[in-house]
Amino acid sequence: MEPIARTRLIAALAGFKGRTAYIHLEVNPGAVLRNIPVRVAETFAAGDRLFRAAIRSEEGGWIRVEGLTDMEEPRAGQLLLAGHDDSGRITAALQLSLQPFDFEGSGGKSL
Numbered sequence: 001m002e003p004i005a006r007t008r009l010i011a012a013l014a015g016f017k018g019r020t021a022y023i024h025l026e027v028n029p030g031a032v033l034r035n036i037p038v039r040v041a042e043t044f045a046a047g048d049r050l051f052r053a054a055i056r057s058e059e060g061g062w063i064r065v066e067g068l069t070d071m072e073e074p075r076a077g078q079l080l081l082a083g084h085d086d087s088g089r090i091t092a093a094l095q096l097s098l099q100p101f102d103f104e105g106s107g108g109k110s111l
Helices: 006-014
Strands: 020-027 031-048 050-057 062-068 070-072 078-084 090-097
Touching: 006 031, 006 050, 006 070, 006 078, 020 062, 050 078, 062 090
Parallel strands: none
Antiparallel strands: 020 031, 020 090, 031 050, 050 062, 062 078, 070 078, 078 090
């Protein structure tokens, strides 16, 4: 993973607009959503060093994650975002993919 560049994050999120994305979200401690399909209507990103990303579904709901620091696009149609604390521990993760994540086999990548 590399530190987030705001313009790159905005462009990567925009690639999911109008499409169904599978969402994997983790917030530590305590919250996990896995492989939730969402039809993406709008995306938003802001920040400087610590970023926030938001996705609005066509149904009107929002998914928002704060404290993101790093990103990776391991393959076309897939975006991995993570927030790390000063000790390098993951505090938040937001993953989007045009295909369901394969958390049981070797085909998917999970943070």
